[in-house]
Amino acid sequence: MINTWLTEIIHTANERLFNDEELARMLSYYSSVPTRLKLVEELERQEPSLTRALHKELQRRYPQRTLYTRRLAQDLVESLRYVARAVLADDLRLLRYRWIDHMRAALAACDVDPQWIADAYAVLRELLQRQLTRSVWEVLDPAWSELDDSLTRGLVAATR
Amino acid sequence: MPESASPFRLKGNYFAEPYHFRTDVTTGVCRTPTGVRICTLPPDFLLGLRDALIYECGKSYRTVLKAAGRRWGSQWIKRLDREWTAYYQQPFRELPAGLIRVCLADAFAAHGYGKLDYTRAEESPEFWSAEIGDSLFPALVGESDRPVDLLMSGLLAAIFSYLHGLTMDCLQTECPSMGAERSRFLIGPAPRIAELEAWWEANTPLPSHEQVLQQAAATSHAPTNGQTHTHQEHHLPHSQPPLEVVS
Amino acid sequence: MKSSEAADFTEPLDKPNEQTLQIIWQEKGEPRTLTFLRRNGIADGTIRKQIVPRPGVQPYLHNYYHDRVYFRHDPERGILLNPYGQRLMRVSEDFLVAILGSLEDEVGQNGAREIMYKCGYQWGLHDMRRFLPRMRAEFEAELERMRVDFLMEEWWWPLTIQGWGTWRYDFRQRDKGLLYIELYESAVAKSIGDIGAVVCYFYAGLFASVFSTLAKRALGCVEMQCYATGEEFCRFVVSDYDRVNAAAFWRNEGATARDIMKKLAQM
Numbered sequence: 001m002i003n004t005w006l007t008e009i010i011h012t013a014n015e016r017l018f019n020d021e022e023l024a025r026m027l028s029y030y031s032s033v034p035t036r037l038k039l040v041e042e043l044e045r046q047e048p049s050l051t052r053a054l055h056k057e058l059q060r061r062y063p064q065r066t067l068y069t070r071r072l073a074q075d076l077v078e079s080l081r082y083v084a085r086a087v088l089a090d091d092l093r094l095l096r097y098r099w100i101d102h103m104r105a106a107l108a109a110c111d112v113d114p115q116w117i118a119d120a121y122a123v124l125r126e127l128l129q130r131q132l133t134r135s136v137w138e139v140l141d142p143a144w145s146e147l148d149d150s151l152t153r154g155l156v157a158a159t160r
Numbered sequence: 161m162p163e164s165a166s167p168f169r170l171k172g173n174y175f176a177e178p179y180h181f182r183t184d185v186t187t188g189v190c191r192t193p194t195g196v197r198i199c200t201l202p203p204d205f206l207l208g209l210r211d212a213l214i215y216e217c218g219k220s221y222r223t224v225l226k227a228a229g230r231r232w233g234s235q236w237i238k239r240l241d242r243e244w245t246a247y248y249q250q251p252f253r254e255l256p257a258g259l260i261r262v263c264l265a266d267a268f269a270a271h272g273y274g275k276l277d278y279t280r281a282e283e284s285p286e287f288w289s290a291e292i293g294d295s296l297f298p299a300l301v302g303e304s305d306r307p308v309d310l311l312m313s314g315l316l317a318a319i320f321s322y323l324h325g326l327t328m329d330c331l332q333t334e335c336p337s338m339g340a341e342r343s344r345f346l347i348g349p350a351p352r353i354a355e356l357e358a359w360w361e362a363n364t365p366l367p368s369h370e371q372v373l374q375q376a377a378a379t380s381h382a383p384t385n386g387q388t389h390t391h392q393e394h395h396l397p398h399s400q401p402p403l404e405v406v407s
Numbered sequence: 408m409k410s411s412e413a414a415d416f417t418e419p420l421d422k423p424n425e426q427t428l429q430i431i432w433q434e435k436g437e438p439r440t441l442t443f444l445r446r447n448g449i450a451d452g453t454i455r456k457q458i459v460p461r462p463g464v465q466p467y468l469h470n471y472y473h474d475r476v477y478f479r480h481d482p483e484r485g486i487l488l489n490p491y492g493q494r495l496m497r498v499s500e501d502f503l504v505a506i507l508g509s510l511e512d513e514v515g516q517n518g519a520r521e522i523m524y525k526c527g528y529q530w531g532l533h534d535m536r537r538f539l540p541r542m543r544a545e546f547e548a549e550l551e552r553m554r555v556d557f558l559m560e561e562w563w564w565p566l567t568i569q570g571w572g573t574w575r576y577d578f579r580q581r582d583k584g585l586l587y588i589e590l591y592e593s594a595v596a597k598s599i600g601d602i603g604a605v606v607c608y609f610y611a612g613l614f615a616s617v618f619s620t621l622a623k624r625a626l627g628c629v630e631m632q633c634y635a636t637g638e639e640f641c642r643f644v645v646s647d648y649d650r651v652n653a654a655a656f657w658r659n660e661g662a663t664a665r666d667i668m669k670k671l672a673q674m
Contacts, residue, residue, distance in 0.1 A: 076170065099173070103170055
């Protein structure tokens with residue numbers, strides 16, 4: 001497991017004062033913490049209803065895709081926890097190491113078209129859009145874009 | 161909508177949690193969230209183990225180290241099976257074969273063993289080719305005239321035996337301590353591996369991984385000690401065809 | 408890095424001669440081992456006679472007493488490093504149980520104990536070979552004037568963070584040539600459980616070699632009581648071979664640690 005930028009700063013600073021760069025980073029982060037916390041709470045609250053809604057919607061839009069089982073819908077909704085954590089820490093590496101790298105490898109290994117997962121996340125985004133405020137979306141966006149990019153970037157089959 | 165036999169699941173890297181390995185420094189005990197005690201082996205310990213084994217056992221230290229790896233592996237994979245079954249809320253062995261491979265690779269990476277990858281041998285489906293990049297033992301030992309990744313050899317044999325329900329063995333065919341880029345292994349039914357190992361050792365220079373694969377394919381229809389090898393493909397979850405791909 | 412650098416290849420693995428021990432003290436430090444710890448531009452490269460405290464940013468990071476700082480993980484390559492740039496390997500209890508089990512199967516109980524002790528001994532020698540130069544470089548001072556307990560704690564600390572337990576040492580009888588060590592949460596004993604015999608041979612070998620190196624003479628170590636014999640913690644005695652063998656004999660006869668300590672004091 002890697003250390004977040006905040007842990008790194010604290011450990012490397014150690015016996016010296018924080019420099020301007022570090023200070024600026026920390027201050028800008030702290031000012032955004034309330035919004036980030038709000039996102040985490042909101043996602044936690046939505047989780048149960050999102051799972052049902054996502055599964056239903058995926059079956060409605062893509063009835064021929066047997067990939068979208070109820071369990072997979074639940075897995076995808078639960079992945080929002082890792083997105084939330086990365087947003088709370090403001091460190092996308094957390095999302096990469098916990099979720100994105102594994103997801104890309106699993107899709108390649110099981111010969112699943114990443115576009116199908118991207119489609120599922122697009123549906124999830126639509127469902128969330130109605131629930132989250134604009135300021136909350138602003139903090140969520142970088143992580144969500146990272147997720148989208150990783151799926152549409154084009155996988156090299158069977159290798160990571 | 162009927163689910164396919166090995167439905168696709170996605171739960172992320174089980175080990176990539178911030179406190180998956182947490183040490184309590186007041187007691188000097190490191191545990192995983194499930195309460196299993198984890199010990200981190202320093203390289204000095206591993207080299208000391210190797211030195212002591214060579215000193216006491218001579219040439220047979222290789223058998224001992226591989227047997228230790230195998231014994232360890234059979235417990236490790238059992239425990240991982242339990243943990244992953246609880247994590248995925250379904251029997252681990254019923255997950256898609258590719259996902260099992262990614263999970264095992266995650267386990268190897270999280271524990272510092274290196275980067276694991278494996279594929280089924282095309283011409284001999286009862287064999288598997290595995291490789292570990294940046295494997296630990298060869299990096300520690302340096303140069304050697306024989307492969308040194310014995311613990312991993314035993315570990316892989318145990319893992320594959322458990323997952324396939326057969327007694328399988330593992331032969332290390334290439335090793336960074338002998339100049340190769342990474343450790344490579346051939347895993348297959350124990351009697352076949354024993355034959356191939358004998359053939360491999362008898363050759364000078366030692367055959368490459370590809371040559372061993374060719375030998376495996378060439379001898380695959382020859383009767384082994386009067387037994388015929390039954391390919392139990394239909395019982396193994398790994399033999400399921402890949403999931404539907406979008407047209 | 409070679410796997411065995413004993414000066415004399417014929418000497419027993421757990422009884423090095425004094426020359427070997429002296430050589431360890433003279434090992435030159437590898438500057439690369441401190442790459443992760445060095446703060447550039449602050450150290451001036453001189454080794455002083457003793458540790459000199461200085462204010463402000465330290466030339467080397469000393470405070471890596473935490474999981475997150477000690478273990479450096481590269482998930483892409485599957486590599487785990489410590490702050491000295493060494494590769495580490497995480498194993499569960501299964502590993503130690505398996506090692507003991509397969510050693511017993513292959514070479515019998517006595518052979519297994521021999522191997523584990525010798526493994527611990529070699530482990531300690533390899534460790535000391537790196538530790539002493541590292542201490543010299545990290546604290547920019549000669550080793551001679553460093554307090555022994557400071558060296559001991561600096562040596563033991565990585566073992567604690569790596570999950571090998573905590574310890575306490577008792578040097579009160581060092582004039583008699585007796586060192587006692589208490590080990591809590593032994594990784595070996597706690598993995599194997601209560602089997603009615605001592606099992607911490609790895610630790611015994613380790614303590615023997617480390618104290619041999621520090622004392623610059625060959626010492627042995629024997630475990631007097633163990634978690635695996637039903638005690639709360641493990642107790643070891645480090646001394647010369649006569650006393651260590653006597654202690655082992657008394658232990659096998661059923662003496663408690665207290666009895667052994669009393670008898671040793673009278674020897």
